[in-house]
Amino acid sequence: MLPRKWFYTLMYWRKPRWDTGVSPPELMDFIASHPPGRGLDLGCGTGTNAITLAQHGWTMTGIDFVRKAIATARRKARQAGLAIDFRLGDVTKLDDLRAPFDLILDIGCYHSLLPAQRQAYGHNLSRLLRPGGIFLLYGFLKNPELPSANGVSDEDFAMFSQSLKFLTRSDGLDGSRSSTWWTFEKPADE
Numbered sequence: 001m002l003p004r005k006w007f008y009t010l011m012y013w014r015k016p017r018w019d020t021g022v023s024p025p026e027l028m029d030f031i032a033s034h035p036p037g038r039g040l041d042l043g044c045g046t047g048t049n050a051i052t053l054a055q056h057g058w059t060m061t062g063i064d065f066v067r068k069a070i071a072t073a074r075r076k077a078r079q080a081g082l083a084i085d086f087r088l089g090d091v092t093k094l095d096d097l098r099a100p101f102d103l104i105l106d107i108g109c110y111h112s113l114l115p116a117q118r119q120a121y122g123h124n125l126s127r128l129l130r131p132g133g134i135f136l137l138y139g140f141l142k143n144p145e146l147p148s149a150n151g152v153s154d155e156d157f158a159m160f161s162q163s164l165k166f167l168t169r170s171d172g173l174d175g176s177r178s179s180t181w182w183t184f185e186k187p188a189d190e
Contacts (some may be wrong), residue, residue, distance in 0.1 A: 005149060018108055019045055023052040024079030026170070026181050027105070030136060031056045037068060037102030040128060042091045042121075043109020047073025049085065053103075054082045061085040061097065092120035112150045113141030118159070125164040131188045141171070141178040160184055 027049055035112030036057030041050040054060045054077070063083060064070050072089045077084040091109055104125060113121060113128050129135060137160075144153030157166075164184035169179045 002047070008026050017147050021048055023049050024107065024138070026138070027052065027136070032109055034134070039103040039105060042098070042106045044063060044073060044086065045069045047086060049078055049105060050084050050086070051077055051082060054084050055080070061087065063089045063091055063094070065090055073165045090123065092093050092117045094124045094128065097128060099128045100133060101128050102133045104106065104129050104133070104135045107138045110137060111152050118156065122159050129186045131186050135160070135184040137182045139180060141180050142172065143178070
């Protein structure tokens, strides 16, 4: 099996099937119902969603560990006339980011992290999200019949719920895989 970083690097030499160039309706609904602020897109890929948010007034930072994806994101932002801070980096090592963010967005990154990485991710999330800020997560659901497959689980939900208030969940299908959108808010009293 290829290491995760190599797999994603190879995928971006072509156009990965998940890189549709279109922001999902769940993100568009969020944009329509929230004023602009500072946003962080974790696992931003080629920047589609960070660019969409910036086009709606958000000040965006995007992180991805695939050099080609970040280069493409920077090019797309320049072509759109947008100033977005796209960074090559690891979503579990974010000590250099200045908090707080009003939105932390993850569309398809968290579900591929290893268990130890998920703990570091959760710590960063708690530190970087402002009180009252929103964490919007999309991922595949863990399939108990395929223990080696990636996905989000009840354990992940419990971890996020330790520091964040659960708002909504919307399950669906992405191809043949069960998927979910989770929305959390950092309590204002933290």
